Amino acid sequence: MQRSRLRNAGILIVSIIAAAGAIALLVLAPWWLLLGLVVVLALWMLVTRVGRQAWSVTEVGLATIPQRIGASSVVVVGIAGVVAVLVALLAMASGFELALRQGGTDDTAIVMRAGSQTEINSILDHDSATIVEQAPQVLRDAAGVPIASSELVLVASLPKKSTGKDANVEIRGVGARAWILRPEVRIIDGRRFGSGLREMIVGKGARDQFAGLDLGSTLKLNGQTWTVVGAFDSGDAHNSELWADNDVVAATYRRGSGTAAVTVRLTGADAFDAFKAGLASDPRLKVDAKTTRAYYTDQSAGLAKLIRILGITIATIMAIGAVFGALNTMYAAVATRSREIATLRAIGFRALPVIVSVMLETMLLALLGGLLGAAVTWALFNHYTVSTLGENFTQVVFAFQVSPPVLSTGIKWALAIGLVGGLFPALRAARLQVTAGLRES
Secondary structure (H helix, E strand, O other): OHHHHHHHHHHHHHHHHHHHHHHHHHHHOOHHHHHHHHHHHHHHHHHOHHHHHHHHHHHHHHHOHHHHHHHHHHHHHHHHHHHHHHHHHHHHHHHHHHHHHOOOOOOEEEEEEOOOOOHHHOOEOHHHHHHHHOOOOEOEOOOOOEOEEEEEEEEEEEEEOOOOOEEEEEEEEEOOOHHHHOOOOEEEEEOOOOOOOOEEEEEHHHHHHEOOOOOOOEEEEOOEEEEEEEEEEOOOHHHHEEEEEHHHHHHHOOOOOOEOEEEEEEOOHHHHHHHHHHHHHOOOOOEEEEEHHHHHHHHHHHHHHHHHHHHHHHHHHHHHHHHHHHHHHHHHHHHHOHHHHHHHHHOOOOHHHHHHHHHHHHHHHHHHHHHHHHHHHHHHHOOOEEEEEOOOOOEEEEEOOOOHHHHHHHHHHHHHHHHHHHHHHHHHHHOOOHHHHHHOO
């Protein structure tokens, strides 16, 4: 009796370790490795006697699913819910990262006051900005003028269309060189603002999210009336901003000749290290320099990580419930088929084909649930536009990105749930006593 208990405990421990290893493999392994394992399994079932037995038992099990469609649906729907939630939150994190990351490149750099984390809490005096713009690594145009833009970044409150409540929106004061610095910015409605005028152009995302930003509208900012004369699309986080003449913005908000940051185009990506070293060695300057790609990546990292942690936490809690649903369903399936399994064992089928058949059935149901959850999320949320607070405490407009890597992560989670949900019922089926099974009515 004691020996039997020890053996059962040993089997349980080995099963748990095997399940943990298999889950890690499913979640972390690249798709090419998983496909390779599927091919190996298919070949094993095709060319070996035990494999053919496993497929025969699996066929019988799959044929009985319509008779227990309700219980099988619990597995499919439960796993679909887990995958849908996980994919939606991962797509949100990916969309937020993409919106910010697209705003940067390796051959442009942003220079802010030393210690500043964002443009909103940086300030540079006019002389420092001029020194930065004149650095030898800054690209010049045909006339020899540096391709650089000293810019002010401020925050205003405007009502959101969805709620009518005020939310922060970013105002960027830019100069004439901003258009050369960012050639991807294009006017999609109206025209550019006039130099020295209280005119403004609005990002496509900001116009969609905030009220009162239609072409020809006027708005009050710091007691002054501004006119919206155009809308632009940059394809990145700048779509969430309002742009105006830098000098007019500075005068309106009484910022004098100071600027928040200087963004420059370098002679090449390989010039950044020399550019940064030159600024650091200049005793007149107390500044930090980053490539714009690094800057915007840093801006998105914190919130994206938080969203991913939240998504994985919620999905894990839901996955536990889905695992129990799968366990109940497959235990019931094994109990229903006990006489059939015992008969197969009696005529010479080994335990391995029975284990494989139960596991395959559960994994196929899990795969169906994963595909269903992924499809629903893709249909509802792919490119769905929302806004959230960024590092500057302003609204960043971005679209969910239900990308292939995000979908594959959801499918892997579904398969992992199916593996856990099928493993222990499969072991029970394999250990079913032949005589006891044959006596089942």
